[in-house]
Amino acid sequence: MIKARVIVTLKNGVLDPQGKAIEGALGGLGFSSIGSVRQGKVFDVELDTADRAQAEAALEGMCERLLANTVIEDYSIAIT
Amino acid sequence: MIKARVIVTLKNGVLDPQGKAIEGALGGLGFSSIGSVRQGKVFDVELDTADRAQAEAALEGMCERLLANTVIEDYSIAIT
Amino acid sequence: MKSAVIQLPGLNRDRDMIAALTKVSGRSPVTVWQTETEIPDVDLIVLPGGFSYGDYLRCGAIAARMPVMKAVAEKAAKGVMVIGVCNGFQILLESGLLPGALMRNASLKFVCREVKLQVANANTAFTRSYAPGQIIRCPVAHHDGNYFTDSKTLERIEGEGQVVFRYVEGTNPNGSINDIAAIVNRGGNVLGIMPHPENLIESAHGGTDGRLLFESVLGKAA
Amino acid sequence: MTIPNTIRITEELVAAHGLKPDEYQRILDLIGREPTFTELGIFSAMWNEHCSYKSSKKWLRTLPTSGPRVIQGPGENAGVVDIGDGQAVVFKMESHNHPSYIEPYQGAATGVGGILRDVFTMGARPIAAMNALRFGAPEHEKTRHLVAGVVAGIGGYGNSFGVPTVGGEVNFDARYNGNCLVNAFAAGLARTDAIFYSKAEGVGLPVVYLGAKTGRDGVGGATMASAEFDADIDEKRPTVQVGDPFTEKCLLEACLELMETGAVIAIQDMGAAGLTCSAVEMGAKGNLGIELDLDKVPVREERMTAYEMMLSESQERMLMVLRPEKEHQAEAIFRKWGLDFAIVGKTTDDRRFRVLHQGEEVANLPIRELGDEAPEYDRPWVAPETRPALDPAGLPPTDIADALLKLLDSPDLSSRRWVWEQYDTLILGNSLQIPGGDAGVVRVEDHPTKALAFSSDVTPRYCEADPYEGGKQAVAECWRNLTATGAEPLAATDNLNFGNPERPDIMGQFVRAIEGVGEACRVLGFPIVSGNVSLYNETLGEPIPPTPTIAGVGLIPDWSYMARIAFPEEGQAVLLAGAPENWGEHLGQSAYLREVHGKAEGTSPPVDLAHEKRVGDFVRGLIRAGKVTAAHDCSDGGLAVALAEMSVAGGMGAHIDSPPGNPSTAFFGEDQGRYVLTCKVDDVDELLDAARAADLSLFTIGTTGGSELKLGDARAISVTEIEEAHEGWFPHFMQD
Numbered sequence A, B: 001m002i003k004a005r006v007i008v009t010l011k012n013g014v015l016d017p018q019g020k021a022i023e024g025a026l027g028g029l030g031f032s033s034i035g036s037v038r039q040g041k042v043f044d045v046e047l048d049t050a051d052r053a054q055a056e057a058a059l060e061g062m063c064e065r066l067l068a069n070t071v072i073e074d075y076s077i078a079i080t
Numbered sequence C: 001m002k003s004a005v006i007q008l009p010g011l012n013r014d015r016d017m018i019a020a021l022t023k024v025s026g027r028s029p030v031t032v033w034q035t036e037t038e039i040p041d042v043d044l045i046v047l048p049g050g051f052s053y054g055d056y057l058r059c060g061a062i063a064a065r066m067p068v069m070k071a072v073a074e075k076a077a078k079g080v081m082v083i084g085v086c087n088g089f090q091i092l093l094e095s096g097l098l099p100g101a102l103m104r105n106a107s108l109k110f111v112c113r114e115v116k117l118q119v120a121n122a123n124t125a126f127t128r129s130y131a132p133g134q135i136i137r138c139p140v141a142h143h144d145g146n147y148f149t150d151s152k153t154l155e156r157i158e159g160e161g162q163v164v165f166r167y168v169e170g171t172n173p174n175g176s177i178n179d180i181a182a183i184v185n186r187g188g189n190v191l192g193i194m195p196h197p198e199n200l201i202e203s204a205h206g207g208t209d210g211r212l213l214f215e216s217v218l219g220k221a222a
Numbered sequence D: 001m002t003i004p005n006t007i008r009i010t011e012e013l014v015a016a017h018g019l020k021p022d023e024y025q026r027i028l029d030l031i032g033r034e035p036t037f038t039e040l041g042i043f044s045a046m047w048n049e050h051c052s053y054k055s056s057k058k059w060l061r062t063l064p065t066s067g068p069r070v071i072q073g074p075g076e077n078a079g080v081v082d083i084g085d086g087q088a089v090v091f092k093m094e095s096h097n098h099p100s101y102i103e104p105y106q107g108a109a110t111g112v113g114g115i116l117r118d119v120f121t122m123g124a125r126p127i128a129a130m131n132a133l134r135f136g137a138p139e140h141e142k143t144r145h146l147v148a149g150v151v152a153g154i155g156g157y158g159n160s161f162g163v164p165t166v167g168g169e170v171n172f173d174a175r176y177n178g179n180c181l182v183n184a185f186a187a188g189l190a191r192t193d194a195i196f197y198s199k200a201e202g203v204g205l206p207v208v209y210l211g212a213k214t215g216r217d218g219v220g221g222a223t224m225a226s227a228e229f230d231a232d233i234d235e236k237r238p239t240v241q242v243g244d245p246f247t248e249k250c251l252l253e254a255c256l257e258l259m260e261t262g263a264v265i266a267i268q269d270m271g272a273a274g275l276t277c278s279a280v281e282m283g284a285k286g287n288l289g290i291e292l293d294l295d296k297v298p299v300r301e302e303r304m305t306a307y308e309m310m311l312s313e314s315q316e317r318m319l320m321v322l323r324p325e326k327e328h329q330a331e332a333i334f335r336k337w338g339l340d341f342a343i344v345g346k347t348t349d350d351r352r353f354r355v356l357h358q359g360e361e362v363a364n365l366p367i368r369e370l371g372d373e374a375p376e377y378d379r380p381w382v383a384p385e386t387r388p389a390l391d392p393a394g395l396p397p398t399d400i401a402d403a404l405l406k407l408l409d410s411p412d413l414s415s416r417r418w419v420w421e422q423y424d425t426l427i428l429g430n431s432l433q434i435p436g437g438d439a440g441v442v443r444v445e446d447h448p449t450k451a452l453a454f455s456s457d458v459t460p461r462y463c464e465a466d467p468y469e470g471g472k473q474a475v476a477e478c479w480r481n482l483t484a485t486g487a488e489p490l491a492a493t494d495n496l497n498f499g500n501p502e503r504p505d506i507m508g509q510f511v512r513a514i515e516g517v518g519e520a521c522r523v524l525g526f527p528i529v530s531g532n533v534s535l536y537n538e539t540l541g542e543p544i545p546p547t548p549t550i551a552g553v554g555l556i557p558d559w560s561y562m563a564r565i566a567f568p569e570e571g572q573a574v575l576l577a578g579a580p581e582n583w584g585e586h587l588g589q590s591a592y593l594r595e596v597h598g599k600a601e602g603t604s605p606p607v608d609l610a611h612e613k614r615v616g617d618f619v620r621g622l623i624r625a626g627k628v629t630a631a632h633d634c635s636d637g638g639l640a641v642a643l644a645e646m647s648v649a650g651g652m653g654a655h656i657d658s659p660p661g662n663p664s665t666a667f668f669g670e671d672q673g674r675y676v677l678t679c680k681v682d683d684v685d686e687l688l689d690a691a692r693a694a695d696l697s698l699f700t701i702g703t704t705g706g707s708e709l710k711l712g713d714a715r716a717i718s719v720t721e722i723e724e725a726h727e728g729w730f731p732h733f734m735q736d
């Protein structure tokens, strides 16, 4: 079994309303050092295979086809 | 300025409807090696400070007070 | 009976709630903005539905940390009645006034439809006008109504009669554990309910099943 | 990556901005020099099809736009119609087709955001929304993804903003495979003495920027909306905008609060080509100049150029001209709602549009000419060929019950519950009829009896076969759906979706459709008060079918006399109004022909507008007199489908007589101007007399009751089976 972590973040320049709202809320809570916040997603995936290369290819495919919306998001894959 | 990445994941045993649905969808797309998927959140935070210790304390506070719901979620902080 | 409706940016069923409270009690509620640190002397405080702060981060999370919620907690501790509907329920959970969490619907989709609810405890201040076990109609409209809590808490709230309404079998719209649609706190004065009784209180709504909830807590209008 | 203002203007650059050489020459003649790069951007935004309506203007002018109740017709953010008691309904429809194809969730969401802004910019609180959607063939690989994303996006925005979605349409057709349509409608309520317009007044007054910050979103978006898709569509992706319904909800509340204070002189939302179009429009309408200082514009990205700021389509932004003495009060309201507020310029008396950035004047253009001198084309067109009529005698006989079940279980006629249960149809607590009937109905808040009805309609396959009759039919069906609730149709908005107008055959479709729409609106007294044109809907030379969507608003004076489609009670009479002797005869272009016989042949059903009006007025009269217990018009699938829908809605069957003549044409013909009604048996004679007096046909065709629908001699079908067929297709298709 292979475990991997996929991180999906918004591309630069794409508006992040959630991040913006969180920024505001943190400021309101008194965290004065807060600069900016961008929110993304993380997927912890377990794969039933021992073949690392195969796992990598599968994860790449999952990102392209489902996990990330490549129109507005980037992704990165780390096998752990 | 200090940049950090905060990762918030569901505690073990907490139901993850999104992860479950993604698991199903990936299976449906033909990714037969898929075991399990758990979905979490990532926050890329910029802090207007140069003091690492202070940043760490602030990030810890942000997680406890807002970014994570510690009833159901765990968090980890990495200054990059 | 005097009531107050809490207003936060992004809440959008406040108008529905104000109309319902006015129609049932015969007097309009006062409104209290998020930055207020004190709430006027009222018998009932309502957190209406909507998308406070866009439901960004987690539903109700940012709202729960606004100044007014401290004031709500203080009132609740003194025994004032509090109702949180939909997003209001989520805010009460995020503030720790009620146990558990509301997660994304099992279908992952927003759902707006009528469901059937069974009164699981007719012995609360919010349900005393209903008969025990009565089945009522009620609409839902939410994206995150999937109630979840750990097994210990679940056992406790079930054991102590804190589950107030359940989705009738086959109509659970969101995957909630034990079909839970509404719960009260241990003190019995704070109610969180996912469906929208305020949208079923007059003939124009096609039914009045939701009205009894407000009548229970406000006393029957003259 | 930043773009300096000193870029050299080359032929390629001009072409990349979608400007033809003669259009560029027009610019040179107008300003007497070469434009700066920023100015070129401004011209491209103002002169593209989307903003200038250069191909359609000539024809739009032929539409009837006035009437006794019309307060504001086309030319403002939305149309305004008087509903009495000092109140007005404000509404418009707009397309977001191309963005939705590229990124369905965000494209549809921002489409909803844009139309809501158009409505509340005028001082109206939104009370209802609709969406008209056309997708490719169900079996096409992209369709399911587009349906899921578009529906989620519409719900995601509208639900969070807090407006009930009360109606809409969904069609599937392979001709939309490469180009889906997303037309969003919104309506709001305003006081007639508190309507806000975009015309600036007064010199030296502050021009204020409100709402969200400006990013690089959609730079080039308006240009994109006016260009055909080609194979390098992926290249155009970074222009996708992300919607923020939370900010828009705050913007709504802040704007309405601000309007109450009397601070607002003029207001304009930033839609396509944001700052450019809104500033030019405010100045030009007021016969004033505008000076903008871009250093004051709130931005969310670093090193933005003047060009980018002027063309950004970031959402949830407004521009206003305010009374200077109320500036602080205004600012306080916006701060309360957490929104940006900045004075970014002033009105001037020189009728120039001047843009300053970092101490440099990056644009200085004549403001009125930017709009008025935009090119206008009388594009060549050829009349569409007429098709031969269908000979129904040539069709093999079919089993009526099987055919009905097949129709109900088909992509275009199945229940849309899967779609509308993802929309909040109840919020605001005023919804009297949610989707699933003929029209959505919302009561007028604080009025004891008044309500408004909303419907959106067009049948693209009719428009394809005959754009003129199809255009008429779209208006007639919308008018009919409003009437079927008991509403008086007040006015309409249109969203004209067509292919490339530079092709004479497509331009011919456009011209004939507008002629049909205009004719129907005139005869039915149903003026067009706002609208939108979306051209170039084609991919790799494959145009969409002509799709002139019509959305209408009707007034119900007392909603206790309102009709619904559900069979109300056992043992009532079922009547058919407005039909020919044999109940129905037109099978050309019908759903039955397509789904059961696999053919798309014949002419579209003609609409006799005078008859349409008389039948509608008659039916409305009966509803308002409390004589009718249910009403439903006959449209796609004809009489049989109308009866099936009434059965399912009422949870009871009916026994229908054997029709005179051919059962297929009687039950599945799509003859126009027909309604199915129910009434108490005791009232039948009175109704028949009334029809005779009005010289209209009204037949008693059966009786309600039981758990089965029996159509003439056909096998009886249980209501459960009907419901399963009707509800089955969509969830099955979406794999739920």
Ligand SMILES: Nc1ncnc2c1ncn2[C@@H]1O[C@H](COP(=O)(O)OP(=O)(O)O)[C@@H](O)[C@H]1O
Pocket: D050, D051, D060, D063, D073, D074, D075, D076, D077, D078, D079, D092, D094, D118, D271, D272, D494, D495, D496, D528, D529, D530, D531, D532, D533
């Ligand atoms: N097909 C049409 N029929 C009638 N009026 C139209 C039509 N298309 C556009 N209009 C009117 O032209 C004006 C400009 O339209 P548009 O640019 O779409 O508005 P906005 O700037 O609010 O997006 C509006 O007042 C609109 O109502």
Ligand SMILES: [Mg+2]
Pocket: D437, D438, D481, D632, D633, D634, D635
């Ligand atoms: Mg209809």
